[in-house]
Amino acid sequence: MIVVVGDVVTDVVAAYEGVLAAGSDTAARIRTLGGGSAANTAAWLATLGAPVRMIGVVGADDAGRTRAAELRALGVETFLRSTEEAATGSIVVLSDGRERTMLSDRGANGLLRPADLALDGVRHLHLSGYTLFDPATREAGLRALAEARARGATTSVDASSAAPLRRVPFLSFLGNVDVLLANVDEARVLLGTLGTAPDLAPALLTRVRHAIVKSGADGAVWAHADGVVSAPAAPVPAVVDPTGAGDAFAAGLLHAWLGGAPPSDALARGAQCGARAVTKLGGRP
Numbered sequence: 001m002i003v004v005v006g007d008v009v010t011d012v013v014a015a016y017e018g019v020l021a022a023g024s025d026t027a028a029r030i031r032t033l034g035g036g037s038a039a040n041t042a043a044w045l046a047t048l049g050a051p052v053r054m055i056g057v058v059g060a061d062d063a064g065r066t067r068a069a070e071l072r073a074l075g076v077e078t079f080l081r082s083t084e085e086a087a088t089g090s091i092v093v094l095s096d097g098r099e100r101t102m103l104s105d106r107g108a109n110g111l112l113r114p115a116d117l118a119l120d121g122v123r124h125l126h127l128s129g130y131t132l133f134d135p136a137t138r139e140a141g142l143r144a145l146a147e148a149r150a151r152g153a154t155t156s157v158d159a160s161s162a163a164p165l166r167r168v169p170f171l172s173f174l175g176n177v178d179v180l181l182a183n184v185d186e187a188r189v190l191l192g193t194l195g196t197a198p199d200l201a202p203a204l205l206t207r208v209r210h211a212i213v214k215s216g217a218d219g220a221v222w223a224h225a226d227g228v229v230s231a232p233a234a235p236v237p238a239v240v241d242p243t244g245a246g247d248a249f250a251a252g253l254l255h256a257w258l259g260g261a262p263p264s265d266a267l268a269r270g271a272q273c274g275a276r277a278v279t280k281l282g283g284r285p
Contacts, residue, residue, distance in 0.1 A: 001051050001077075001121040002254065003153075005144045006038025006128025007109040008056045008071075008080060009089035010063045013281050015241050016096055033282035034070045035091060036109070037160055038128035040244045040283040044251030044273055046075040047285040050258075053077040055116060055144075057108045063088035064108065074285070079118045083108050095241045095281075106130075112137040117144050122153045124258055126250070129160030132173050142173060154178045154258070157208075158250055159186040171207045179257075180208040181250050187213045197221040202228055212267070214249060220271065222263040231267035234275035244283015249274035 016028035034043070042054040054071055058064030060082045067088060068080050089107035093100050112131060117140065119125070125148035131141035148155050156179035159165060166189055174180060182190065187200040195203075197213040201223035204211035214220045219232040252273030256266040277283065 001053055002045055002124045002126060002258070003053045003055060003119055003122045003144075003148070004038050004042040004045070004126045004128075005055045005112075005117070005141065006131050007036035007089060007106070008039040008054070008058055008067050009036040009091050009107070009109065010067065011035030011091050011093050011243065011282055013093045013095060013241065013243060015281055016094070018096075020094065020096070029281065031281050033284065034067050035093075035244070035283050036089065036128075037130060037158060037247050038126070039067070039071060040247035041126060041128075041158070041251045042076045043071060043074050043284050044248045044277075045255055046071075048251060048255045048273075050255050051077075053079060053118070055079045055118060057081045057083055057111045057116065059086055059088035059108045060084045061088055063090070070284075079116070081116050083111055086111055093243050095243055097239050097241065100241070100243050106134065110134055110136050112140045114140050114143040116140060117147065119144070119147050119151060122148050122151055124148075124154045124156070124254065126156045126158070126254060129158050129170070130164070132157070132170065133160070133164040133168055138173075145177065149176055156181065156250070156254060158246070159183075159190065162186045162189050165189040174207045177208045179210045179212065179254075180204055181212045181214070181246070181253070183214045183216070183246060198228060198230065210263075212253065214246060220249070220267050222267055224263065229263045229267065231264060231271060234268075234271040236275045236278055239278045241281045242278050243281075245274045245277045247283055248277035248285070
């Protein structure tokens with residue numbers, strides 16, 4: 001059982017072309033979809049055939065019920081507490097096909113507590129970095145990592161977003177974490193230095209056993225005690241929306257690695273899933 005802990009949200013994705021006309025109108029394709037970094041990763045893991053459990057909090061509203069039903073329909077075992085205290089989280093995603101900018105309302109995600117954790121049968125625990133960014137949910141995130149280790153499970157953390165990383169001592173939260181996933185911007189913030197993925201990934205090994213640094217179209221690098229392995233990005237005929245590509249990459253990589261694949265093969269599997277993700281709107285399979 002892979003247990004994923006973190007955010008479940010409603011994504012309002014607006015995909016536009018050209019330049020965003022600030023203060024005026026810009027034509028866009030707009031869709032309302034299931035999202036959230038942790039929920040996206042859980043969804044991709046389920047479609048790859050992994051037994052996966054999603055732990056989080058949603059509002060006692062139509063959005064919360066819909067987001068839970070979507071995950072269950074994909075085969076995810078859901079432990080999503082429903083609360084009247086806040087609405088289901090939501091994000092407005094502005095995507096031009098190359099980059100995406102997000103306006104986030106964490107909503108009920110900010111109410112995750114240690115009592116929400118259901119870790120029986122866990123073999124691997126994957127934690128969204130957003131859980132550690134928020135002081136209100138940090139205790140639950142750290143407890144999840146500690147309890148998973150105590151049960152003999154491996155652990156992974158996704159650094160998630162560069163801007164929030166600047167506001168917290170993120171690396172200090174990662175004691176004994178097996179796998180850290182970050183893109184180049186996130187790794188630069190964590191280390192306080194410029195550099196490329198082959199430089200950054202080994203530097204992160206002072207905190208974790210395996211460090212994966214993603215470089216988008218330039219591929220990804222995996223650093224571990226025995227050396228550094230790189231893999232190219234998978235070819236994509238046309239990028240529609242990069243939302244959730246990192247979440248899909250994490251799912252493919254973890255599924256392969258936990259199945260016994262070496263780092264090079266796990267990177268390739270992650271790249272394949274990431275490539276699939278960018279060919280459609282939203283972050284779900």
